[in-house]
Amino acid sequence: MKILFPPLVKLPFPLLIPVFVLFSSCLKEADFSGLVYSPDRVEKRFAQSMEWNAQHPFENIIVGGENYKLLITGDVHLGSSATINNYLKFLEKAGQDDISALVFVGDISTGREGDQQSFKDHLPDPLVKPSFVMVGNHELYFDGWKYFSRLFGSSTYYFTVQTPAKKDLYICLDSGSGTLGKSQLNWLKSILETQRSRYDRCVVFTHSNFFREHHTASTSPLVEELLVLMDLFEKHKVNMVITAHDHKRAIDRLGNVTYLILDALRDDAKNATWLVLQKQSQEDLKPGAEGFLYSFEKP
Amino acid sequence: MLKWTIVLILIAVGAKAQVSADLSLSTGCNYVSFGQYAKFAGQFFYQYKGWNFSAGAGAIFSHEREKKLDALRLSVSKDYTIKEFLFTTDIFYQRSPFSARLNDQTAGILFNHKRNRWYFDLGANTRVYSLTNKYKSGTGYSENALWEPVNVMYRLTWHKPVGAKLEINTSITNFDQFLIEQETNPFLIADFQYGVTEKSKIYFDAVYQQSGLFNIKVNYFGYYLRAGYKIDIGNTPDNRIKIKAIEF
Numbered sequence: 001m002k003i004l005f006p007p008l009v010k011l012p013f014p015l016l017i018p019v020f021v022l023f024s025s026c027l028k029e030a031d032f033s034g035l036v037y038s039p040d041r042v043e044k045r046f047a048q049s050m051e052w053n054a055q056h057p058f059e060n061i062i063v064g065g066e067n068y069k070l071l072i073t074g075d076v077h078l079g080s081s082a083t084i085n086n087y088l089k090f091l092e093k094a095g096q097d098d099i100s101a102l103v104f105v106g107d108i109s110t111g112r113e114g115d116q117q118s119f120k121d122h123l124p125d126p127l128v129k130p131s132f133v134m135v136g137n138h139e140l141y142f143d144g145w146k147y148f149s150r151l152f153g154s155s156t157y158y159f160t161v162q163t164p165a166k167k168d169l170y171i172c173l174d175s176g177s178g179t180l181g182k183s184q185l186n187w188l189k190s191i192l193e194t195q196r197s198r199y200d201r202c203v204v205f206t207h208s209n210f211f212r213e214h215h216t217a218s219t220s221p222l223v224e225e226l227l228v229l230m231d232l233f234e235k236h237k238v239n240m241v242i243t244a245h246d247h248k249r250a251i252d253r254l255g256n257v258t259y260l261i262l263d264a265l266r267d268d269a270k271n272a273t274w275l276v277l278q279k280q281s282q283e284d285l286k287p288g289a290e291g292f293l294y295s296f297e298k299p
Numbered sequence: 300m301l302k303w304t305i306v307l308i309l310i311a312v313g314a315k316a317q318v319s320a321d322l323s324l325s326t327g328c329n330y331v332s333f334g335q336y337a338k339f340a341g342q343f344f345y346q347y348k349g350w351n352f353s354a355g356a357g358a359i360f361s362h363e364r365e366k367k368l369d370a371l372r373l374s375v376s377k378d379y380t381i382k383e384f385l386f387t388t389d390i391f392y393q394r395s396p397f398s399a400r401l402n403d404q405t406a407g408i409l410f411n412h413k414r415n416r417w418y419f420d421l422g423a424n425t426r427v428y429s430l431t432n433k434y435k436s437g438t439g440y441s442e443n444a445l446w447e448p449v450n451v452m453y454r455l456t457w458h459k460p461v462g463a464k465l466e467i468n469t470s471i472t473n474f475d476q477f478l479i480e481q482e483t484n485p486f487l488i489a490d491f492q493y494g495v496t497e498k499s500k501i502y503f504d505a506v507y508q509q510s511g512l513f514n515i516k517v518n519y520f521g522y523y524l525r526a527g528y529k530i531d532i533g534n535t536p537d538n539r540i541k542i543k544a545i546e547f
Binding site for chain 1: 329331332333351352363397398400401402428429430435438440441442443445447448449450451478479480481483486488508510511512513514515516517518519520521
């Protein structure tokens, strides 16, 4: 602080606020080179994800009943504390027979290679219980994208769940940089325009939260992008948009779309929960209904 | 078809008032514009006894937007001094019809203070995303609006006059003309103004937009360039009321 303090006090007061926020939060967890330069930008990551997708077909999970469940969480931040108790409890819950798949909505670790590897090592056998992982901003720190792409392949993809009667679409997006970028947005538009009508329910997952219900430093996409996405989701009757990043649960609804922000699962989170999403298979789904039953459970 | 009618009531009672205008043309490109876009904007200002009333509108030509009306904005501001320092408080309302389905409305308050080299703006806005009346009438949804209660607005400007006619302003901010970003998405503006006459200026702005700064992972988002003309139209005669309706 002796080095930092003298130049800081000369800054105008409004500049001190973001500087203080950035330096006081997660000093050991953040890679501050990202304030001025990011080697793995969203367009590059999307291109690499598409390369991987070309070699690995999108997964279709076949379930025996109409009312299947997904277990969803975000902000595990593996490596940020000495223990991983909440993550282990999550995986214990995931072992239950009625859970069809796991979804991790970004910030799985600090981004460091060892932490990402440790996260993956704990995941269940994908042939028994598939896991779907996407990047958060922390997976981009410390050259983390290189390790993420090696371990998990893609951060932009979709998977489907097929019940005896219907099929549902789940889209996973990369918003680690606070934007989807031009190419990923085009891909999303194309998926919704060409494929949405073939599926019953549609859920979108991405790390960065969209809205700000309280004062927070977590970054959302720019308003221009939010408007495009909200309009797109309403136009194509997306049922739910599930995000994380803010570490504090929020539920908003506009038209047909329910926007969820997940609590963090990291061990030092005060209100750590995960989300159990159960498809509600009733035939007479009312306009604006989520199409799912959901509950937040504590570890 | 839904029409917007704005009635501007300009009142001058017992004293002369000042009218000015700001016309601008912008072009830019960003990740969600699907190509180059263009905007034309006009704002008119009416100053009377330290009160400033303004009304503005913009048209946008972009692949991303179904509606050509970019935004409508109304504001009232007041200049005052605290000790020897000049402050301005501005209250505004803005409505942007984004598409056949979606509207964006925001209202807020801004405080401005100018020092020799530094200009400070600080305030807050509240925002409502809502479904359009026509669209929601055909749905049956229970939730037709989504409210973001508070967002901080800020602008820090470094002001540098160059000679008698030219001035350069460099700002870091989360708002501009008809754009108000969330507080975690600042952008940079370089503004060059040149006084053509005593009552008119031309200006040029270059704006760089990023995403992810507060994610500590900056990423390019877009840019826009703007050229504009500001003019003091002149004084209105005493004791006169003007009513003008503009239809969009």
